[in-house]
Amino acid sequence: MIFREEKDTLGTVKIPVEKYWGAQTERSRINFKIGNPNSMPIEIIRSFGLLKKASANANFDLGIISEKKRNIISEVCDEIINGKLDDQFPLVVWQTGSGTHTNMNVNEVISNRCHVKMGEKLENSEKRFIHANDDVNMSQSSNDTFSTAMHIASYKILLEKTIPSIEKLKKSLQKKSLLFKNIVKIGRTHFMDAIPITLGQEFSGYSSQILHGLNSIKRTLQNLSELAIGGTAVGTGLNCPKGYDKKVIKYLSKYTGFPFKVADNKFESIASHDAIVETHSAIKRVAVSLIKISNDIRFLSSGPRSGINEIHLPENEPGSSIMPGKVNPTQCEAIIMVCMQIIGNDVTISMAGASGNCELNVCKPLIIYNFLQSSKLLSDSICSFTSFCVNGITPNYKRIKELLDKSLMLVTALNIHIGYEKSSIIAKKAYLNNSTLKKEAVRLGYLTSEEFDKYVNPYKMI
Template sequence: MSVFRLEKDSIGYVEVPVDHLWGAQTQRSLRYFKISYEKMPNEIIIALAQIKYVAAMINSDLGYLDPDIAKAIMYAADEIISGNHFSEFPVSLWQTGSGTQSNMNMNEVLANRANTLLFNNQKKNNSNKQLVHPNDHVNKCQSSNDVFPTAMHIAAVVMLKERLLPAIIDFNKTLFDKSNNFKDIIKIGRTHLQDAVPLTLGQEMSGWLSMLEHNVIRINDSITDLYELALGGTAVGTGLNAYPEYSVRAAKELAILTKHPFVTAKNKFESLATCDALVHSHSALKCLAVSLIKISNDIRWLSSGPRCGIGELNIPENEPGSSIMPGKINPTQCEAMNMLCYQVLGNDTTINIAGSSGNFELNVCKPVIIYNVLQSIRLLSDGIKSLHYHCVMGIKPNIDRINYLLNSSLMLVTALNPHIGYDKSSEIVKIAYKYGLSLKDAAVKSGYLTEEEFKNFVKIENMVNDL
C-alpha cells in the first residue's frame, strides 16, 4: 500500500508519495499530462541542475539568499549533476510549451532534498533556520521562460561538442587513412548509376571525407548562437525580479561550470520568444544526415553482390544476413545509418514547425524542440561510431573485381574525344556494345584508329589526375 505526504502549492494540497522528492506541482503534472512515455532527456535534467546551482551561488554572493540555504541547494544540485536522482523527474515531455513542469519538478526536488540536508544539519546544531521553498529560493531571479531555453542551449552545446563532433572527427581520421591507402587503386566511376570515366578509390573516398569535414564546419558555425543564454530575462525578457548583474554573472559561472564559452544573450526578448538558434543548429544536423545517407548508400552499392552486384568493396562479416539464406552478408550498418538519418530528417520538420510557434514574448513548443534536437545528436553520434568501427574500418577493396569492371567499361572511350571527336567515339561505343567487343577491338573495327593508336590514346593512368 502506497504511503503519501501532503505537499502544498498555490492551488492547494496534493498527496505525494513519501518515497519521492518531488512536490505538488510535479504530482499535478503526473495527473494532467498522462501522455505517452517520452520523458525529458537526462541532458536537460543535468542542465537545469547546473542552472540552479549557479543561481543559488550568485544569489548568495549578492546577499539575496541565506548562505546555508544556498549551500544546501548547491549540494543537492551537484548530486543531480553527478548523475543521481534521475528517477525523481517523471513528468511527461508533452507538457506546457515553456517547460514549466520540468522547471518546477527540478525546483521541488532540489527544495525537498535541500530541506533534508538542512534538517539533518539543524538536528546536529539545534538550530531552526527557514526551510527551502521551491519558488522563493530555488527559483529566485528566474522564470521557467528563461530557465528552460537556457537549459536547452546548454544541453545542445554539451552534446554537440562532447559527443557528436568527436565522433565525426574520429571517423574522418579513418576516412583520411583509407583515402590515402587506396590512392593508387584505379576503378571505374559512375554517374546516374551508369558507367563513367575512371577515378581512384582513394579519390572517391576523399569525397566522403570532404563532405564530413564541411559538416564539422557547419556544426561549429551553428554552435556560436547557442552560446547565448536567456537566463536573466525572467518572464518576458525584461529581467523583472532579477538583479542587473545577475544575467552576466550567471552566464559566466555556467561557462566555468560546463567548460563551454556561454555568454548572456544580447537580446532576451529574442531568446525567450524564439528557438531560432536551435532551428539553425539542427539544419546543420540535417545536412550531416544527408551526407551520411549518401556515404552509406555508396558503400551499399559498391559492396553489393558479392557475385551478382558491383562487388568492388568487401565489408566486414559482422553477423549472418538472413534467417533462410545461408552465408548471406548484408550491409546492416549502412541500413541502420540510413534509418536513423531518416529520423533526423523527420525531426527537422518537427523542429521547423515547432520553432515557428512563437507568439508575442514566448515560443511555446520548447520541450518537443529540444527532445528532437538531442535525439538527433544521440542518433548521429552513435550511428557514426557504429558505421565507423563496425563497417568502414574493415572495408577492403576487391582488386580483381575492380580491375575487371574497369577494363570492361565502354566509357574509357572518353579519352578518344580529343583525337577523333565525340561522334566517332560514340560510334565506337555502339559497335562495342552491339557486337560484344572490347573497346579496342571496336575502335579497330570502326576504321578510325589502329590498335597502336588506341593504346597510345587510352591510357587509364592518365585519366585520374587530381586537380
C-alpha cells in the same frame, strides 16, 4: 503506498511519501499521462542542476541569499548533476510548452532534498528552510531557465559526443582515401558507367562531405552559446537584480568549461529558438550526407557475385534466417534509418521553432527532445558505422580491374583525338558486337593499335 500532503496555490495534493517532488510536479504527473514516464531528457535535468547551482551562487554574490542557503542548494544541485536523484524527475515532454512543470519539478526536488539533508522529514513541509519558488527559483522564470537549460544541454552534447564522433568518421574516410589513392576503377553517373576515377578519389568525396557538415555544425556554436538567463518571463528581466545574468554565465562557464555568454537579445532568446533550428539544420546536413555515403557503400559492395562487388565490408553477423552464408550491409542500413529519423526531427523542430506566440515559444520541450535525440542517435550510429563498417572496408582488386577493362566509357579519352561522333560509333559497335573498344577502333580504321593504346589509358584519365 503511503502519501504525504503538500499545498500549492490550487489546494492540497497527495504525493508518495518517499518522493522529493512537490505539488506542481504531482499535478503535471496526473494531468499529462502522455507517452512514457520520465521522457524529459535527463540532459535537461542535469543542465538545470548546473543552472540552479550557478543561480544560487550568483544570488549570494549579489547579497540576496544567505551563505547557508547557497551552500545547501549547491550541495543538492551537485547530486542532480551527478545523477544521484534521476528517479525524482518523472515528467513527460508532452506538458506545458514553456517547460514550467520541469522547472518546478527541479525547484521542488531541490527544496525538499535540502529539507531532508538538514535533518527534517518531508511530511513537515511547513518548516522548509529552502522555498522552491522564493529561493531555488530566485531571480528566474521558467521561460528563461528552460531556454537556458536547452542551450546548455545542446552545446554540451555536441561538444562531448556528436562532434567527436563525426571527427572520428572523417579521419577514417580520409585514411581510406589515402590507402586507395592508386586504385583506378570505373566511375559511375546515373548508375551507369562513366569515366575512370580512383577509389581514393571516391572516398575523398565522402570525407569532404563529412568535413563540410562538421564545419557547418561548428559554425552554429556561436549562436548556441548565447543563454537567455536573466530575461525572466518575457525578456525584460523583471525581479532579476542587475548583474545577475553575467554572474550566472560566469559560473556556468566555470562548471562546464564552455564559453557561454549572455544572449544579445533576451526577447529573441525566449520568444524563439532559431539558434537550435540552425544547429539542427547543420546536423541534418550531416545526416543527408551519410545517407548518400551509406547507399554508395552498399551499392559498391553489392553481390558478392551478382552485384558490383568492388569493395568488401566486414562480415559482422549472419544476414538471413533462411539463406545460409548471406551477409548484409547492416551498418549502412542502421545509419540510414537513423538519418531518416533525424530528417523527420528537423521538420518537427522547424515547425516547433515557428510556434512562438508573441513573447514565448511554446514548444520548448518538443524542440529539445528532438534535438537531443538527433544528436545522440547521430553520434551513436556514426561510432558504430565507423568501427564496424568503414574501418574494415577493403578493395576487391580483381573485380575493380575487370569492370574497368570492360567499360565502354573509356572511349571518352578519344574525343579530343578523333571527335565525339567517331568515338560514339566505336562505343556502340563494341556494345553491339560484344567486342572491345580497341578492336572496333582499329576495324573501323579510326586508329591504329598503337594509337589506341597511347590514348586510352585509364591510369592517365584520373
